[in-house]
Amino acid sequence: MDNSATGGDDNETIPGGLTYFQNHAVHEFGHSVGETVYNKDGGGTLPKGDTFAQTYGGWAQAGTAVDYARSMSWTTAMDTTNYTLIDGGKNLTVAGTVIRDFLTSIAEKGLSNATDPAALVDAADPAKYAATADLMTALGAHGVLSGTTLFKTVDRWGSAMPDEGYILEHGVAAVAKITFYSTRWGDRWVQYDKQAHDNCKSSLGWYSLSSPMEMFAEAFTANYSGGTVPVARGANSWTTYFSDLEKSPSVATAAGAAPGVLATPYGAPAAGSGETEPAVGLI
Ligand SMILES: [Zn+2]
Numbered sequence: 001m002d003n004s005a006t007g008g009d010d011n012e013t014i015p016g017g018l019t020y021f022q023n024h025a026v027h028e029f030g031h032s033v034g035e036t037v038y039n040k041d042g043g044g045t046l047p048k049g050d051t052f053a054q055t056y057g058g059w060a061q062a063g064t065a066v067d068y069a070r071s072m073s074w075t076t077a078m079d080t081t082n083y084t085l086i087d088g089g090k091n092l093t094v095a096g097t098v099i100r101d102f103l104t105s106i107a108e109k110g111l112s113n114a115t116d117p118a119a120l121v122d123a124a125d126p127a128k129y130a131a132t133a134d135l136m137t138a139l140g141a142h143g144v145l146s147g148t149t150l151f152k153t154v155d156r157w158g159s160a161m162p163d164e165g166y167i168l169e170h171g172v173a174a175v176a177k178i179t180f181y182s183t184r185w186g187d188r189w190v191q192y193d194k195q196a197h198d199n200c201k202s203s204l205g206w207y208s209l210s211s212p213m214e215m216f217a218e219a220f221t222a223n224y225s226g227g228t229v230p231v232a233r234g235a236n237s238w239t240t241y242f243s244d245l246e247k248s249p250s251v252a253t254a255a256g257a258a259p260g261v262l263a264t265p266y267g268a269p270a271a272g273s274g275e276t277e278p279a280v281g282l283i
Pocket residue numbers: 027028031213214217
């Protein structure tokens with residue numbers, strides 16, 4: 001469709017581009033398409049959109065908290081460096097691994113569920129910090145630690161982690177695979193290719209990097225709302241995929257066939273409401 005601000009002469013023109021609601025509607029429709037197996041023109045079937053996205057991104061349910069730290073540029077040299085925290089009148093020295101594991105626990109469980117290091121946090125010991133928030137303040141006051149990508153990322157999103165932990169706006173290391181904790185794909189550490197990060201971040205945005213399903217829905221939205229799909233990675237081309245999809249003669253397996261993607265049916269009328277349920281289900 002033509003969604004340019006200057007419009008066009010077809011009836012599908014949306015001056016000014018898609019509204020929030022229109023964008024949202026296309027995205028959700030993209031999820032339905034992504035869950036569906038389409039027959040391929042000329043025989044066979046196309047991979048599901050979600051599966052295509054998984055392949056394109058090199059997505060895997062793999063990785064660890066340490067891999068996440070490495071993705072956030074926390075090096076092995078930092079693991080073995082001793083850091084001294086003096087904020088708040090303290091004088092506490094610990095190995096980098098202690099700081100690393102504290103910060104990755106926030107990425108995994110959220111700020112309010114962080115695993116406080118016993119060497120640094122103890123409400124009953126005046127030599128230590130009283131709570132997680134005090135330790136974060138101390139790290140933010142540290143000349144070196146405050147500038148690390150790992151600290152900055154966790155400090156920015158900690159209260160919204162792990163849900164929003166896919167937003168790595170402070171940069172990522174030059175690693176082959178980026179690791180983060182995903183609540184949208186298995187509620188676990190997951191990985192995708194750094195190259196997919198580079199391709200998708202600019203054209204689709206961070207949300208496309210929250211799970212394979214969201215990557216497909218965002219690519220679908222971009223493709224059908226005048227946006228730009230990410231460049232191909234080898235044989236994996238979004239442009240070709242959508243072209244094949246449009247040539248599909250029929251559906252092989254509908255999205256609704258998979259339990260869990262069906263809408264929740266209406267419940268029975270509330271007791272005492274006086275209403276009675278229709279004898280035949282609505283179509
Ligand atoms: Zn979505």
